[in-house]
Amino acid sequence: RKEVEQDPGPFNVPEGATVAFNCTYSNSASQSFFWYRQDCRKEPKLLMSVYSSGNEDGRFTAQLNRASQYISLLIRDSKLSDSATYLCVVISNTGNQFYFGTGTSLTVIP
Amino acid sequence: DTGVSQNPRHKITKRGQNVTFRCDPISEHNRLYWYRQTLGQGPEFLTYFQNEAQLEKSRLLSDRFSAERPKGSFSTLEIQRTEQGDSAMYLCASSKRTGVIYEQYFGPGTRLTVT
Numbered sequence: 001r002k003e004v005e006q007d008p009g010p011f012n013v014p015e016g017a018t019v020a021f022n023c024t025y026s027n028s029a030s031q032s033f034f035w036y037r038q039d040c041r042k043e044p045k046l047l048m049s050v051y052s053s054g055n056e057d058g059r060f061t062a063q064l065n066r067a068s069q070y071i072s073l074l075i076r077d078s079k080l081s082d083s084a085t086y087l088c089v090v091i092s093n094t095g096n097q098f099y100f101g102t103g104t105s106l107t108v109i110p
Numbered sequence: 111d112t113g114v115s116q117n118p119r120h121k122i123t124k125r126g127q128n129v130t131f132r133c134d135p136i137s138e139h140n141r142l143y144w145y146r147q148t149l150g151q152g153p154e155f156l157t158y159f160q161n162e163a164q165l166e167k168s169r170l171l172s173d174r175f176s177a178e179r180p181k182g183s184f185s186t187l188e189i190q191r192t193e194q195g196d197s198a199m200y201l202c203a204s205s206k207r208t209g210v211i212y213e214q215y216f217g218p219g220t221r222l223t224v225t
Contacts (some may be wrong), residue, residue, distance in 0.1 A: 008150070032211040043216040068200065087152050091211070096121060096166050098143070098203075098214060100152030 001019035003025050004090050006101030014109050017078045021104045023088030024070045033071045038103060044087055046103045047073075068090055078108045114217035116202050122223045123192055129134045130188045135204030141212060142185050144177055145201040145218075146170070155202055192224045215222060 006023045013019045014088040025033075033050035048055065050062040050071050060072040071088055092099065115134045123129050135142045140161050145153035156175070157167045157196055161182040171177075174192075179185040199221050203214040 004152075024119075043218050046213055046215065049211065049213065081165070089214075095212060096158065097155055099155070100145075102150065102152050 001081045003085075003099035004088060004101040006110060008070050008087055008102050008104060010105040010107060012109055013078055015078055015080060018074065018076045019078060021071050021086055021088075021106075023090075023098075023101050024068075026069070027089040027090070027093065028066075028069060028077045029095055030081075030090045031092035031095065033062075033064055034089040035060075035071075035073050036087040036100075037088055038087055044100075046108065047086070064076050065086055075106075078106075080108050080110060083107045085095055114204050116200075116217040117124060118216060118220055118222045119155070120223075124144055125194060125224055126191055128188065128190045129192060129222065130183060130186055131200055131216055131222075132186050133202030133204075134184045135221075136215060137183075139204035139206045139215075140182070141205045142179055143203045143205070144185070144187050144213065146204065146225075147199045147201055148197075156187075162196050189222075192222075193223045197222055197224045221224065 006079045029110045035047040036044040037047045038044040050064045054063045059076045085105050087103045088101040117132045143158040144156040147153045155168050155169050157177050159179040177187045191211045199219045201219045202217045205212040207215040
């Protein structure tokens with residue numbers, strides 16, 4: 001079983017739409033979680049950390065559900081510039097390994 | 111630029127040749143990671159260093175792969191006797207502890223093509 005499962009999409013949404021991505025993880029002892037953004041043929045860039053209490057950064061909201069072992073990312077008022085692949089990342093309970101999902105592709109359409 | 115740097119950015123080599131990639135992490139970061147990424151997949155962990163010590167290696171890392179971080183600063187990843195299946199983007203990331211978590215920052219990657 002994979003450490004992290006993520007729906008690859010693609011998600012094609014109109015500008016201004018709200019879109020949500022989910023990611024499930026298998027190790028209940030995992031401690032830390034992140035969302036990264038990756039543009040085509042570029043390196044992943046840290047988007048936000050995911051905290052137990054949930055956190056918000058402008059139009060982006062990340063949530064953690066430990067009981068169901070999933071994390072989510074909500075993007076409100078989508079912009080064309082949000083088009084990218086969004087990778088969820090789960091850190092092992094030892095803190096030593098970062099497990100990446102396959103990424104969810106988002107295209108925001110004018 | 112104080113980010114993570116990698117060299118070369120692109121490498122084309124013939125099957126059977128050896129290649130070596132270099133990663134220079136962010137200077138105050140004590141952890142350094144190597145990943146491999148193929149099209150449509152997320153980065154796959156290969157190995158990581160804390161300072162100069164290589165603490166963990168993935169089962170993906172065959173005997174043909176070796177990584178070093180001799181002085182706890184830059185790192186090299188060598189692939190011997192390259193195979194076509196080694197074609198991928200090789201990403202390096204560095205991190206330091208921020209509170210209770212480690213945040214990783216990636217370099218631009220080295221794209222390897224084995225012909």
